[in-house]
Amino acid sequence: MSRFDRYVLSQLLVLFGFFALVLVSIYWINQAVRLFDRLIGDGQSAFVFLEFTVLSLANVIRMVLPMAVFAATVYVTNRLSNESELVVMQATGFSPWRLARPVVVFGIGTGLMMAALTHYLVPSSLAQLQLREAEVARNVTARLLTEGTFLHPTDGVTFYIREIDPDGTLRDVFLSDRRAPDRAITYTAARAYLVNDDAGSRMVMLDGLAQNFSLSENRLSTTHFTDYNFDISAAVEKTVAPALRVRDIPTMQFLRNFDGIIAEQKFKPGHVVEELHSRMSQSFLCVVAALVGFSSLLIGGYSRFGVWRQILGALVLLVMVKFIEGLVTDPVQKDPSLWPLTYLPIVFGLAASMAILWYVGRPRRPRRRLVEVGA
Structure with a gap:
C-alpha cells in the first residue's frame, strides 16, 4: 500500500x-x-x-x-x-x-x-x-413495587401501595380481586410484605380488612384480620418463554x-x-x-x-x-x-x-x- x-x-x-x-x-x-x-x-x-x-x-x-x-x-x-x-x-x-x-x-x-x-x-x-x-x-416483585400508582398486573386485579419503607415494608395496601365473575374481594391493610419462596410470590398483609361482595346474593361480608397470606403470583398474568x-x-x-x-x-x-x-x-x-x-x-x-x-x-x-x-x-x-x-x-x-x-x-x-x- x-x-x-x-x-x-x-x-x-x-x-x-x-x-x-x-x-x-x-x-x-x-x-x-x-x-x-x-x-x-x-x-x-x-x-x-x-x-x-x-x-x-x-x-x-x-x-x-x-x-x-x-x-x-x-x-x-x-x-x-x-x-x-x-x-x-x-x-x-x-x-x-x-x-x-x-x-x-x-x-x-x-x-x-x-x-x-x-x-x-x-x-x-x-x-x-x-x-x-x-x-x-x-419478576412479580419488581412489577408490583411502585408507590402511589394503581397497577393492573392482570385482568380483574388492581393493586396500590401508598408508600414503601427502606426496609421493604409496604404501607397502606389496597388489593382488588375481581377475577371471579360472581364475586369481588377487596383487601386493605396497614402494612404488608412481599415474600418469595419455592411456591411463588406471596403477600403477607397485617392489620387489614377483607370485603367480600357476592353479586348473585347482592350481599357484602367483611372480615378483620391480623395477618393474611395472599398468593400474589396467581394474580399476576403468566408469561411464557419467548x-x-x-x-x-x-x-x-x-x-x-x-x-x-x-x-x-x-x-x-x-x-x-x-x-x-x-x-x-x-x-x-x-x-x-x-x-x-x-x-x-x-x-x-x-x-x-x-x-x-x-x-x-x-x-x-x-x-x-x-x-x-x-x-x-x-x-x-x-x-x-x-x-x-x-x-x-x-x-x-x-x-x-x-x-x-x-x-x-x-x-x-x-x-x-x-x-x-x-x-
Whole structure:
C-alpha cells in the first residue's frame, strides 16, 4: 500500500470513528430514554436498565454503520478536493480507479465489521435481550413495587401501595380481586410484605380488612384480620418463554443444522433464506456506501456553491439502493429460489459507482475552435 493510500485510509478511519460515535450515541440515547421510562417505571433496578441498553448496542451499531461509512467518505473526499490533493494526484497520473483503491479497502474493512455484527453479535444479543425481557416480565416483585400508582398486573386485579419503607415494608395496601365473575374481594391493610419462596410470590398483609361482595346474593361480608397470606403470583398474568425468531439465531447455527432448525422452530424457509442472504448483503452495503460517496463527489469541477448537488445525487443513489432492497424482500420470502434478488441492490450500487468512475476517467477530446473566415 502506497503512502497516499495509507494517508487517505487513515483520514477515512478517523472520520468514520467520529461519525459512528455520534450516530450511535443519538440512536442509543433515543432507545435508552424509552427503556429507562419502561423499566424504571416497572420497578426495575438501574443494573437491569444498563444490561438492556448494552444488549441493544450491537443492533444500533448495525443500523448506523453504513451511514457512518457514507458520511466519512463524503467528508474526506470533499476535503481532499477542496485542498487540491485529489487534483495533484490526478495530475501525477492517478486515474479515478486508482484514487478509489483506499476507499475500496476502507469499505471492505467496515464490511468485515458489519459481517461480524450481522452473523453473530446482533443475533446473539437480540436473543439474550428477548430472554431477559421475559425474565423481567416474570419478576412479580419488581412489577408490583411502585408507590402511589394503581397497577393492573392482570385482568380483574388492581393493586396500590401508598408508600414503601427502606426496609421493604409496604404501607397502606389496597388489593382488588375481581377475577371471579360472581364475586369481588377487596383487601386493605396497614402494612404488608412481599415474600418469595419455592411456591411463588406471596403477600403477607397485617392489620387489614377483607370485603367480600357476592353479586348473585347482592350481599357484602367483611372480615378483620391480623395477618393474611395472599398468593400474589396467581394474580399476576403468566408469561411464557419467548420463541426464537429467525433474526435471533447466529448464521453458524443455521449452517450446521439448517433443516433441523427450520423443523424445530417451525420457521418458513423463505424467511430464513432471506434473512441469511440479507446478512451477507449488508456487509457489501458498506462497500457500496463508500464507493457511492466517493465517486459522486468526483463529478464536476470547482463551484463556489459547493458540492451539495453531488452529495444530493449520492443520497439519491443510496435511497434507490434501499428502495430496491425493500422491493426484493417479499418475493424472496415467498419463494426461496429467488435468493439472488437479495443482492440486486448491491449490484445496482456497484454498477452506478463504476459507471460514475468510468465517466469521470474517460478520455476527453479537446474542443475545436471555430474560426470565422471572411469571404
